[in-house]
Amino acid sequence: MRKNKEQIWVMILRLALAGLFIFSGFTKAVDPIAWGIKMDEYFTSFGMSFMHPYSFYIGFIPTIAEMVLGFMLLFRIRVKLTTIGYLLFMTFFFFLTLWLAIAEHLEVHYGYHLGVVKDCGCFGQAIKMSNLQTFLKNVVIIIPTLILFFKRKSIPDIRLTVFGQWLFTSFWVLLVFAFEIYCLFNLPIKDYTNWKKGENITQWFIDQPAQKEIVFLYKNNVDSTKLVTLTENQMMTITDQNPNFYSEYEYVDRKDSIIKKAIPPKIPGFSMLDTLGRDYASQLITNNSVVYVLFMHNLEEVNPKGIQSKALQSLVSACEKQNIHFVAVTNSSEAEIQKFISEYKITFPIYFNPIDPVKGPFMVRDAVRSNPGLMLIKNGVVINKWSWRNFPEKL
Numbered sequence: 001m002r003k004n005k006e007q008i009w010v011m012i013l014r015l016a017l018a019g020l021f022i023f024s025g026f027t028k029a030v031d032p033i034a035w036g037i038k039m040d041e042y043f044t045s046f047g048m049s050f051m052h053p054y055s056f057y058i059g060f061i062p063t064i065a066e067m068v069l070g071f072m073l074l075f076r077i078r079v080k081l082t083t084i085g086y087l088l089f090m091t092f093f094f095f096l097t098l099w100l101a102i103a104e105h106l107e108v109h110y111g112y113h114l115g116v117v118k119d120c121g122c123f124g125q126a127i128k129m130s131n132l133q134t135f136l137k138n139v140v141i142i143i144p145t146l147i148l149f150f151k152r153k154s155i156p157d158i159r160l161t162v163f164g165q166w167l168f169t170s171f172w173v174l175l176v177f178a179f180e181i182y183c184l185f186n187l188p189i190k191d192y193t194n195w196k197k198g199e200n201i202t203q204w205f206i207d208q209p210a211q212k213e214i215v216f217l218y219k220n221n222v223d224s225t226k227l228v229t230l231t232e233n234q235m236m237t238i239t240d241q242n243p244n245f246y247s248e249y250e251y252v253d254r255k256d257s258i259i260k261k262a263i264p265p266k267i268p269g270f271s272m273l274d275t276l277g278r279d280y281a282s283q284l285i286t287n288n289s290v291v292y293v294l295f296m297h298n299l300e301e302v303n304p305k306g307i308q309s310k311a312l313q314s315l316v317s318a319c320e321k322q323n324i325h326f327v328a329v330t331n332s333s334e335a336e337i338q339k340f341i342s343e344y345k346i347t348f349p350i351y352f353n354p355i356d357p358v359k360g361p362f363m364v365r366d367a368v369r370s371n372p373g374l375m376l377i378k379n380g381v382v383i384n385k386w387s388w389r390n391f392p393e394k395l
Helices: 008-029 032-045 049-058 060-074 079-110 131-150 162-186 232-241 281-286 310-321 334-344 363-367
Strands: 211-220 227-231 249-260 290-296 325-330 350-352 373-378 381-387
Touching: 008 032, 008 060, 008 131, 008 162, 032 049, 032 060, 032 162, 049 060, 060 079, 060 162, 079 131, 211 232, 227 232, 281 290, 290 310, 290 363, 310 325, 334 350
Parallel strands: 290 325, 325 350
Antiparallel strands: 211 227, 211 249, 290 373, 373 381
16 A cells, blocks of 8 residues: 655645744743733633633643644644644634734724733744734634645654554653743743843833033133133033132033933833832942842742742842842832841842732733742843742852
8 A cells, every 4th residue: 555645845834834833832831930821811801710720720731732733743643633633723713813803903993891912922922913913823824724634644644653653742741841840940941021131121121311411601700701611520620720710710500401311111110119219220220230139029929948048048148248239129018028028037128119910010020930039130231040949159
């Protein structure tokens, strides 16, 4: 009996579709916490808030399914069954994203309040897409999905027994699951956030104030037609150049001019407030120094092992000895901060970042996928990040 031989154009479609599913699954599996949050947003949007406690765990299912289907199609494992899985997967998301696109249109143009999720999260945080863009993407993807489904009998399976194919599939399931667990415990191996290593976060989150120039005008006491204009820097050195300046010249006026306009942050909402409401974010992040920032988005959920770890205590002590800033920031209230400081005998300042508990922006939560999580910032640039399991003991 003559075996089927896969046509070149069918193979190209198969490899492209497999690669797309693997990439899509990877962008979500690499950051399981973010995907769990997105799942929770979907449940809330569809009036299923009771699923909140299970959102994170349920989030593992589609990412594992997506990546495993991608590997199965890539290696031609149980092709007939795999293409059926692809069709079911894409059909579900085709109609889901169709509804999301329609719902968002009704909200934007007709004033409906449907609580629709604006960013689908189909590529995690790697690629942001509107619901309409996501639907159009699925329209394109479902075409090769249908082609492979109808051509499934002409695509031969890999040369393994049925047991061998299922064993191979089980291997990928375990591998993807282990990958997600690793990223969960040790931070994502690929960071798609604006807080990633090497990123200058001042342009994203810190307000850059306007730069002013002050010019002083003086007239000569002997000849009033002789005027002198001096900048602030020139005023500081004028007496060294001319010790008799103030006896020879009389102050007339000063003019303030803005030489550089204030630049608001691209993503507003990040602040580090003390008990008096003073914001230290700009001072700590943008000055020419090093600062360690401990992110604890919710003090009630902070892992005690992280805050009590010997590594953290050693690092705080080393920072104090070398006069290096070590601070923390949280979304929890002032009362919760004081309780936390008292309970764990905290010696470093904890600043407050106020947020809307529903709308966010959840910057403290998103900066480091760990509670607590640590970030080293130098001159506004993220140098390194650690989950509480991997806190450094030395500077």
